[in-house]
Amino acid sequence: MLATAVIVLREVLEAALVVSIVLAATRGVRHRGLWVSYGVGAGVLGALVVAAFAEKLAAAASGLGQEIFNASVLGIAVVMLGWHNVWMSKHGREMAASLSQVGAAVRGGTRPLYVLAIVVSMAVLREGSELVLFLYGIAASGPGQSGQLAGGFVLGLVGGIALSLAMYLGLLRIPAKRLFAVTGWLILLLAAGMAAQAAAFLVQADILPPIGQAVWDTSRFVPDDSVVGKLLHTLIGYTAKPYGIQLAVYLLTIGLMLALMRLVGRGAYKPRVDRLAGQS
Amino acid sequence: MARLRFLALAMAAGAFCAGALAQDASYTLTIKDHRFEPTEIQVPAGKKVKLVVKNLDATPEEFDSSDLRREKVIPGKSEATIMIGPLRPGAYKFIGEFHESTAKGTVVAK
Numbered sequence: 001m002l003a004t005a006v007i008v009l010r011e012v013l014e015a016a017l018v019v020s021i022v023l024a025a026t027r028g029v030r031h032r033g034l035w036v037s038y039g040v041g042a043g044v045l046g047a048l049v050v051a052a053f054a055e056k057l058a059a060a061a062s063g064l065g066q067e068i069f070n071a072s073v074l075g076i077a078v079v080m081l082g083w084h085n086v087w088m089s090k091h092g093r094e095m096a097a098s099l100s101q102v103g104a105a106v107r108g109g110t111r112p113l114y115v116l117a118i119v120v121s122m123a124v125l126r127e128g129s130e131l132v133l134f135l136y137g138i139a140a141s142g143p144g145q146s147g148q149l150a151g152g153f154v155l156g157l158v159g160g161i162a163l164s165l166a167m168y169l170g171l172l173r174i175p176a177k178r179l180f181a182v183t184g185w186l187i188l189l190l191a192a193g194m195a196a197q198a199a200a201f202l203v204q205a206d207i208l209p210p211i212g213q214a215v216w217d218t219s220r221f222v223p224d225d226s227v228v229g230k231l232l233h234t235l236i237g238y239t240a241k242p243y244g245i246q247l248a249v250y251l252l253t254i255g256l257m258l259a260l261m262r263l264v265g266r267g268a269y270k271p272r273v274d275r276l277a278g279q280s
Numbered sequence: 281m282a283r284l285r286f287l288a289l290a291m292a293a294g295a296f297c298a299g300a301l302a303q304d305a306s307y308t309l310t311i312k313d314h315r316f317e318p319t320e321i322q323v324p325a326g327k328k329v330k331l332v333v334k335n336l337d338a339t340p341e342e343f344d345s346s347d348l349r350r351e352k353v354i355p356g357k358s359e360a361t362i363m364i365g366p367l368r369p370g371a372y373k374f375i376g377e378f379h380e381s382t383a384k385g386t387v388v389a390k
Contacts, residue, residue: 003380054340055355063361066352130342133353137339137378140356204350206363213366224346241349 001152004138008156009227011131014234015043016164018123021190022116024171025084025183032113039117043124050129051136067205070126074198077122080115081191082257085184087112089265163231186235188257193237195253196246203243212244304363306330311341311354314379325369325389334359341383345374348387365389 019036026032050057050069057065138149174182202208219240222229232238237250305324309331310317323329335341335354343362344351354360367389376383 007377054353055358058353058355058358058360063359066360130353133340133355134342134378137341137356140339200349204352204363219346225344240346243349 001148001155004149004152005155005159006227007134008131008153009159010156010225010230011127011134012157012160013163013227013230015120015123015127016160017167017231017234018190019120020164020168020171021183021186022120023168024179025088025187026113026116027172027176027179029113032116035113035117036120039120040124041121042117043121044128046121046125047128047132050125051132054129054133064205064207067201068207071198071201071205073122073126074194074201077119078191078195078198078253080119080122081187081194082253082260083112084115084119085187085191085257086260086264087115088180088184089261184261188254189236190234191257192250192253193233193235196237196239196242196250197233199246199249200239200243203245208245210243210245211248214241215244215247217241304328304330306332309333309385311335311337311376311383313337314339314341314376314382316374316376316383316385319385320388321385322388322390323365323367326366328363328365331362331364331387332359333362340378342377343374344377345372345387347372348374350374351377 019040022036022039023032026036057069059065061068135149135153139146171179171182199208203210217240222232222238222240224230224233224240229238229240239246305327307321307323307329309321311333314337321331333343333352333354335356335358338356340353340355342351342353343360348364348367350362350364352360352362364387367387369389372387372389374385374387
């Protein structure tokens, strides 16, 4: 049961952490719960479909369909996260301002929430399809295990959600003014980590060269398959033995996103400056 | 649209690479009753090799190795190709993540 719980926890953690960051980043936006629920729902449905067609997927592209699929799903999430951050660099300040003013009308609705719903669904889709296959495998491999299976599943699920909830509540303690700056950085690192992971799948598929098998090796201290490793993996893209190309893609993603944010954010609305200018 | 084009490109590239690598040495690993057979595979060090994993069980298994940096789900009653290497001489552990207690093995590079 504990083995099941640990596996479920590891798979749930990644998706749940993404959801908690998205929820924190959309604080105060109307209908965000609805959109995030759509994202989770679409992800779960997609995971079931992917699991059902796992065989076809594995056989696609000369047996490399799975790697390409994983890399594509991650790629979509990276693009959506980047889009969100660029959008926020334009509108984030006015949103933070309206959040911190008590009773101010929250400027929701105009925000492209579907972007984040897609991110959530991609995270759930990827982790969920593996989870579905794993659970199906255990359920099918022997009767009489279903009680253990259910116990482990619930334990892992609750653990993963609890950890993510703790993260979400921690984020909410950040004052509204600073909140979007913090979630912006979190999303930046999240996206860079996902991009690096996509690169690893493309190396596995032999599409990208590794350019250095392991830039460093910290697998003795924080192994990839430990819960802490998984947590760091999701949050900042931690890998015990990164390929050279992963590091390059990671840094490139951060650089590109920051540059785009600067570029688009230059004409952003700055409430303080405007108000001061109006008084003088 | 750009995404679709990328996907098509990636798939074409994948097909190309898989074709180009057909000459690489190939090693077969089977999964039966949630165990790997053989449990130890010897491969030449410093070379790319192809690992064909045949899952004879009806249930899916995930070939997982943090040593080799590979993870791949192999559906029941099917096979998957995993490219590994070039490896430095040494032992590299792998497991079947879905049945960790029984499905274990090692790749030894010499």
